[in-house]
Amino acid sequence: MLLLVAAPLLLAAVAFAAPWSRLRPPVLLAGALVHFGTVAWLWAAPPAPAFGGWLAIDAAGQLVLLLVSTLFLVCAVYAQGYLARRRDRDNRAFVGGLLVLLAAISAVAMAQHLGLLWVAIEITTLATAPLIYFNQNELALEAAWKYLVVCSVGIAMALLGTFLLALASAGPGGPRSLLLADLVAAGPGLARPWVRFAYVFLLAGYGTKMGLAPFHAWKPDVYGEAPGLLGALLSGGVTSVAFLGIIRVLQVCLAAGEGGFARQALVALGLLSIGLAAVFLIRQRDLKRMLAYSSVEHMGILVLGVGLGGAAATGAFLHLLYNGLTKGALFLTAGNIHRAFGTKDIDKLRGAARVLPVSGPVFLAAFLAITGSPPFAPFFSEFAILDGAVQAGAWGPAAAYLVGLAVIFVGMGATVLRVVQGVPPEEARSTAMGDTLLTAGPPLALLAAILALGLWVPAPLRTLVGAAAALVGGG
Amino acid sequence: MTTWADLLFLLVLVLDLFVLASSRLRAGIRAVAAQGGLLALLPVVLAGPATETRHVVALALGALAVKGVGIPWLLARATRESTVNREVAPLVGFAPSMVLGALGIVVAVWYAGPIPLPVPGKHPLLVPTAIGTAWTGLLLIVTRRKAVGQVLGFLVLENGVFVLGLLLSDFMPAMVEVGVLLDLFAAVFVMGLVMFDIQRAFSSLDTEKLASLKD
Numbered sequence: 083m084l085l086l087v088a089a090p091l092l093l094a095a096v097a098f099a100a101p102w103s104r105l106r107p108p109v110l111l112a113g114a115l116v117h118f119g120t121v122a123w124l125w126a127a128p129p130a131p132a133f134g135g136w137l138a139i140d141a142a143g144q145l146v147l148l149l150v151s152t153l154f155l156v157c158a159v160y161a162q163g164y165l166a167r168r169r170d171r172d173n174r175a176f177v178g179g180l181l182v183l184l185a186a187i188s189a190v191a192m193a194q195h196l197g198l199l200w201v202a203i204e205i206t207t208l209a210t211a212p213l214i215y216f217n218q219n220e221l222a223l224e225a226a227w228k229y230l231v232v233c234s235v236g237i238a239m240a241l242l243g244t245f246l247l248a249l250a251s252a253g254p255g256g257p258r259s260l261l262l263a264d265l266v267a268a269g270p271g272l273a274r275p276w277v278r279f280a281y282v283f284l285l286a287g288y289g290t291k292m293g294l295a296p297f298h299a300w301k302p303d304v305y306g307e308a309p310g311l312l313g314a315l316l317s318g319g320v321t322s323v324a325f326l327g328i329i330r331v332l333q334v335c336l337a338a339g340e341g342g343f344a345r346q347a348l349v350a351l352g353l354l355s356i357g358l359a360a361v362f363l364i365r366q367r368d369l370k371r372m373l374a375y376s377s378v379e380h381m382g383i384l385v386l387g388v389g390l391g392g393a394a395a396t397g398a399f400l401h402l403l404y405n406g407l408t409k410g411a412l413f414l415t416a417g418n419i420h421r422a423f424g425t426k427d428i429d430k431l432r433g434a435a436r437v438l439p440v441s442g443p444v445f446l447a448a449f450l451a452i453t454g455s456p457p458f459a460p461f462f463s464e465f466a467i468l469d470g471a472v473q474a475g476a477w478g479p480a481a482a483y484l485v486g487l488a489v490i491f492v493g494m495g496a497t498v499l500r501v502v503q504g505v506p507p508e509e510a511r512s513t514a515m516g517d518t519l520l521t522a523g524p525p526l527a528l529l530a531a532i533l534a535l536g537l538w539v540p541a542p543l544r545t546l547v548g549a550a551a552a553l554v555g556g557g
Numbered sequence: 558m559t560t561w562a563d564l565l566f567l568l569v570l571v572l573d574l575f576v577l578a579s580s581r582l583r584a585g586i587r588a589v590a591a592q593g594g595l596l597a598l599l600p601v602v603l604a605g606p607a608t609e610t611r612h613v614v615a616l617a618l619g620a621l622a623v624k625g626v627g628i629p630w631l632l633a634r635a636t637r638e639s640t641v642n643r644e645v646a647p648l649v650g651f652a653p654s655m656v657l658g659a660l661g662i663v664v665a666v667w668y669a670g671p672i673p674l675p676v677p678g679k680h681p682l683l684v685p686t687a688i689g690t691a692w693t694g695l696l697l698i699v700t701r702r703k704a705v706g707q708v709l710g711f712l713v714l715e716n717g718v719f720v721l722g723l724l725l726s727d728f729m730p731a732m733v734e735v736g737v738l739l740d741l742f743a744a745v746f747v748m749g750l751v752m753f754d755i756q757r758a759f760s761s762l763d764t765e766k767l768a769s770l771k772d
Contacts, residue, residue, distance in 0.1 A: 197731070197732050197735055200735070201735060201738060204738060204739075204741075204742075208741065208742075208745065211745070227704070230742070230745065230746065231698070231707055231711075231746075234711060234739075234742040234746075235695070235698060235711065235714065237739070237742070238691075238694075238711070238714050238715060238718055238739060241718050241735075241736060241739060242691060242717075242718050242721060244732070245718065245721050245722050245724070245725060245732065245736075246721070248725050248729050248732055249674070249675060249676065249724055249725065250675060252675050252676045252725075252728055252729075253675030253676070254675075256675065258728045258729070259729075260729070260732070273675040275672055276672075276675060
């Protein structure tokens with residue numbers, strides 16, 4: 083288990099120390115391969131909890147590890163092509179930062195102690211900031227600054243919430259510990275007003291990191307200015323571990339008997355995120371900002387599903403995986419389009435399918451997938467959440483969810499079709515940044531995976547998702 | 558010792574209002590440094606029989622070094638050497654922001670004070686001070702337009718979190734020390750300020766070059 087954190091850190095040190103920038107992309111790939119192999123091995127042979135129960139892999143953590151490791155491997159292959167095109171930039175901080183990010187994400191996925199969880203999430207924030215600044219222009223600096231300010235406030239809130247939760251555990255009969263297992267076992271022994279107090283701060287804190295409305299202010303700027311590769315990892319990986327943080331807190335609330343309040347807050351934030359994303363997705367002028375608002379929407383769908391509980395919670399955990407993979411395909415192809423046309427302004431993008439014969443169609447297909455068109459996998463998870471809402475008798479949320487999805491489909495569709503179809507401008511047709519095996523292959527592989535998962539879900543995955551949903555009272 | 562603790566908590570709250578009201582950056586930085594110094598005294602004054610002495614000393618010295626001296630000094634240096642405008646330039650005027658801050662503190666004392674604490678024998682002003690200070694920090698971050706003003710707000714917010722952490726020092730001392738990691742952010746912010754400045758210097762250099770190549 084320790085290998086998942088130690089191996090990327092070690093290779094990050096190698097990347098920072100290595101004097102040749104050509105050596106670093108293979109180091110990145112090596113880190114991704116070791117990580118992926120270890121995750122697969124740990125899935126096959128589940129390890130015992132380590133370090134006095136501080137590190138353990140439960141179903142939710144395993145699911146996040148699986149998603150992040152797959153996504154990171156695909157992005158590492160993509161990076162071989164991407165960084166070869168960007169020889170003009172020093173890639174030392176980029177490669178090193180990505181590996182540190184991978185280590186921190188793995189630590190979050192395995193953390194069973196809420197203090198450790200907080201530290202690891204803080205490190206993901208610190209590791210991401212220099213990555214956003216990769217393009218080293220004024221806009222990238224502004225985005226990195228905004229990311230740091232907004233997320234550090236979120237992180238401070240989360241620490242405040244963690245302190246309050248520790249306080250709640252200190253009453254008579256309380257465990258005086260922040261280990262998840264102790265807190266859940268203590269359940270009603272926790273001081274309830276302080277649990278509720280803690281939940282508000284923790285939800286605001288990790289919600290900021292996840293990019294839920296109304297705490298999403300950093301998202302459009304960061305996704306707009308960061309390389310597509312980083313957008314894929316942020317929207318599939320970093321937001322997923324923040325979601326995991328919320329899941330951990332929800333587990334404690336459910337055990338303490340504050341479940342009703344906690345669920346209501348999640349449903350409200352989820353619907354707000356979907357609604358706000360729908361408003362900003364209509365007539366969006368910037369390709370990458372459009373994807374950022376789509377990410378706000380899908381984070382909303384995740385917390386909505388978990389908030390509704392039951393079958394919707396199972397749908398939410400499935401959607402965690404499917405959304406991460408689909409966002410990977412979308413961001414990587416959007417990055418290719420951005421490179422080939424030299425702009426991400428919708429008004430100047432035409433005929434991407436002709437300029438980029440693979441990336442263009444993959445982008446279109448991934449759009450169809452993310453907006454919930456069958457037979458792609460997200461259709462089934464989004465439908466499971468709707469089904470769960472109806473089963474729970476939550477007609478209001480179900481109707482709002484459906485309207486939101488429909489508006490987003492139309493709003494995004496108008497933009498995406500304009501970009502992909504039509505006759506490309508003269509200068510874009512002779513671009514030197516066309517599709518290559520290393521830049522177009524990885525998103526194509528992700529798309530294939532989403533299609534395959536839509537047609538057939540392997541039994542072990544189904545069991546894993548069911549077990550993860552059972553942690554928060556779903557099933 | 559209760560009276561000393563009372564005095565300290567009140568001074569921390571007064572400094573909150575002072576930072577909200579100060580129009581010069583220099584004064585704001587000094588006030589935040591003073592608040593950090595006061596916070597360093599708190600673990601000593603509040604130490605009960607259950608707390609380890611070694612721990613209290615470490616926490617006090619750490620807070621003094623980082624919150625009272627280190628970060629404010631770095632911040633002051635970054636603003637002195639840069640071309641950052643020394644005025645604070647708030648989005649909300651000083652008087653309204655002070656009223657809002659005072660209102661937050663009153664609400665904190667009124668509502669957070671009476672909630673029974675699960676741990677017995679704690680100072681009654683501790684939780685209200687923590688919440689009031691965190692509120693002031695948030696207010697500063699939201700209402701100040703300049704980057705340095707926002708960093709000051711973050712430092713105040715962080716001080717509020719630190720005060721709340723003191724409740725845990727009996728049974729979970731390691732968690733309180735983890736809070737020091739928040740200061741990492743503060744350090745990064747100062748680095749960011751310097752970078753902003755470098756960026757600006759570069760762009761102005763570039764335009765000068767363009768002009769000199771003309772003839």
